[in-house]
Amino acid sequence: MTVITISRGSKSMGMAVAEHVAETLGYECLSRAVLLEASEQFDVPEIKLAKAMHDAPSILERLGHRKHSYVAWVQSALTRHAARDNIVYHGLAGHVLLKNVAHVLKVRIVASLEHRVAFVMRQENMSAVDAEHDIHKMDKGRQKWTKSLYGVDPTDATLYDLVLNIPRFDVKDAADLICQCAKLPQFASTPDSKRDMADLVQACAVKAALVDEYPDVAVTSKSGNVLVYCAAGDRHGRKVRSRVESLRQSIEGINNIEVHVGASPPERAV
C-alpha cells in the first residue's frame, strides 16, 4: 500500500518508467487523470490546467491569481487520488506536495544531456543545437515553476528517496528497482501515515474551495482541526472567516476551523 511519485527531468524517460512501475505493481498510473478530474470538478478546460501545471507564472500572471487556483484544484484532485493508495504519479511536483506523508516513495529520474538530446533529435527530428536549446528551456521552466510554487529546486537530490540515472539503468531496470523499494516496510502505509494523508487531502480541499476568492490563503489540517492563514487585514479576515464557516457543510470531517490573520503559515501549509 504505497504511493510512488516520479519526478523527471524533461525527456528523461520518466513517463516510461512510471508506466512500467504501475504495470508491474498493478498500481494506477496517474498524470492526466488528475487534470481531468480537476477539470471536471472545477469546470476549467484541461488545457488551462495543464498549462498552469507546466509553466511558471509570468509576471502578468503573478499579478492575477487564476494560475494559483488551477494549481490548487489540481493539488486537491491529486491528494484525493493519492489517499486511495497504490498509485504512481508522474506529474509535476507531486513529491513536494506529498513530502510529509511517510508512505510516499519519492523518485527522481535523471538522464545525461547527451542521452536526452539524442532522444529529442530522434523523436522531433531536429538538430542537436535546437534539441539542446529546447531541453534547457524546459528544464529552466520546470525549475522556475517548482521554485515559485514550493520554494524548492526540483534538481535537489535531498528531496527524493531514490534518484536514478537512466543511461546507467534501462527503463525496465529502473522500474524493477523502484518496485523493490516500494515493497520496503518504511514505504508501507500505517495508521499514522494514512492520517497525515487524510490531513493533506482536507487541507487541499479547503484551499481549493477558497483559492479563487482568496488566493493568498494557506491551509493546514490536523485530525480535522483546520487552520486557514491569511495575510494581514481584519476585514479581509472576517470575510474569509464567514466563507470558511460555510465549508463545514461541504467538506467532511472538519472538527474545528480557525482563520489566523497576519500569522505566518508553517512550512507544511498548502
Add this chain to the structure above:
Amino acid sequence: MVLVLVMISVAVFLFVVEWIRIDVVAILIMVALPLMGLVTPKEAFCGLSSNAVVSIIAVIIIGAGLDKTGLVNNLVTPVLKIAGNSTSRIVTAISLTVAGISSFMQNIGAAALFLPAIQRVSKKLKIPMSKLLMPVGFSAILGGTVTLVGCSPLILLNDLMAQFNLKPFGLFDVTPIGAALVASGITTFIVLGRWILPQTETAEVVAESEAKDVPDDSAADIYELHTPSDYTHYREPITVGDLRERYLVNVVAIVEPPDYKIVAPPASMQVHSGVSVGVFGSKSAVIRLAAEEGLELKPQLEVFAEELTDQESGTVEAVVAPRSDLVGRTLAEAEFEGRYQVTPISLGRHDEIFRSDIANMPLRVGDVLEVHGTWKRLHYLHQGGGLLFTTPVEIEELKKDKAVFAGLWLAVALIMVIVFKINLSVCLMTGALGMIITRVITIDDAYHAVDWRTVFLLAGLIPLGMATEKTGTAAWIANGVLQAVGPTSPIVLIGVIALLATFFTLVISNVGATVLLVPLAINMAKASGLDPRMAALAVGLATSNSFILPTHQVNALYMGPGGYRSTDFMKAGVVMSVVFLVVMVGMMYALYGV
C-alpha cells in the same frame, strides 16, 4: 524663540509619525533643550522631581497596592449582580464603576479590570461586545477627569501653572465637571447608542455559528489519561504539541519516566508509553483524544491529584497590555511557555476564540490569553509578563488580608488632601509609603509597578513647557491666535482652547498637548482678561476628549475585543466629543462663571 519653535515642530512631528517612542522623544527634548541653551541644566531635569512625576509614581503604587489585595477586583461580582440582564443597566453599572475606579487609578488599569467580566456577560446574555465595550471605555477616559489624579494631564496641570504663580487646583476641584462629563457620556450611549454604536451583525452570526458547531468549551476541565504500554511502539514519537494540534487538548502535566512529574511541559516533550498525562480541554475533545490515541481516561485525578487541584494550579485570563513587550510578537518568539512554565490554552480576539497554533499568532493589544499553570508560576507571569491579569483572585499570592491596610492608606492620603490641605504629591506618596510599610506591596513590586515610560514622558516634556514660556514663544503664539480669532467673550475663548486641546490630544499625546497648550492658553487668557486658571483647566480637561481616533490607550485596548474599526470610533467619537465640549464649557460657565 525660533529654536523653541523648531523644537516644538520636531516634537509634534515625532509624536505624529511615531518613528521613535514618545517617551524617547520626551527624553530627547529633555537633553536637547539645555544643550541648545534654551533652559538651564537644572531646569531641564526639574521635571523628574516635579510634583506631577512624584504624584503619578505614587498613584501607580497605590493602584498596584489596591490591585494586589483584590480590593478593586472584588467590585466586579456585586456590580454585575446589580446590573442584572438589561443592556442599559449593565452599561450604566459597569461604566459608573469603571469611571469611579479610573478617577484614582490609571484609566487603562480600570478599563482592563472589567474586560473579561464584560466578555462573560456578553456571551451569557448574547449582547455583542461592541455594544458594551465602547461605552465602558469612554467612561474610563471620562473618569480620569473626576479627580486631579485621574489622568496625566490633570496631574501635570499644577506643575505647569506653578511658573505663572497661579493658585493650584485641589484634588476634587474638578469633580463636579468630571462627574457631569461621566454622566453625559453614559447618557449619550443610553439614548443614542443604537445609532452611534456599530451594528455587529457579523459578530452575532459568528458567535451563533460557533455555539452551534464548536464543542462546548465552557465545560473545559482537567482530566487525567494514561498511555498504554505499547503507545510509542512502531510509530513516530508523539509530542505534547502534537496532541494539542490534533485534538485541541492541552497537556498541563505529564510524568517523565520513571516517575518525575512535570507541570506545564514544553510542546516538544515526548509522550511516553505507560505514563499519566494531565490534560485541560472540553470533555468531548478529551474523549475523542482518548478514543483515537487509545489512551485510558481516568474517572478522576489520581497521579496528579495534588498538582492539579484548585489549591495548587488553575487557569487565568490575561489581557495583552498596551506597551507590553508581547505586542507584535508571538508567544513562541517570546519563549512564553519556557520562560514562565505555563500553558497557553486559548487566545480571545474580536469575539473569536482561537485554540489552534496560538503560539505562532502575533499578539495585539487587548488580546485575551487563557493560561494554565501553578499559582506560583502564574504569579511570576503576573509580575513580568506584560499582561493585565483579569482574574487575580485565584492567585495564591493575593494579599486579601492586606485589603484593610490598602483601603486605610488610600483613605489616609485622601484625608490629608481634603482635610489638612497638604501638597498632593506628599499626600499620595504618604499613602504609597504606608502601603509599602504595612506590606500591602513590597518595595520591589512598587518599583516594578511604576510605568517609567509615563514618568519620563511627563518629566521630559515639562522643560519644553518652561522653554516655551521663558523664551516668550507661548505669548507670541497666543497673541497670534487671539489676533486671528478677534475680540471674543471668555466663554468662546474657553471653547477655542478646548477645541485646540481636543485636536492636539488626537494628533500628539495628551501629555504633549497639555505641556504645549497650558502656557499658550494662560497667555491667551491673560491677554483677553479671562481667568488663566480656567484656561489651564480647559486644557487639562479637554485633553481627555480623545474619542474620535483609537489612539488613546483605552480605545486601543478595547478595539480588538470589541471588533471595532476606526470608523466606529469616528462615528461615536464625534458625537461624544461634541457632548464633551458642550458639557465641559457649560459646566465651567455654570460653576465658575467664565
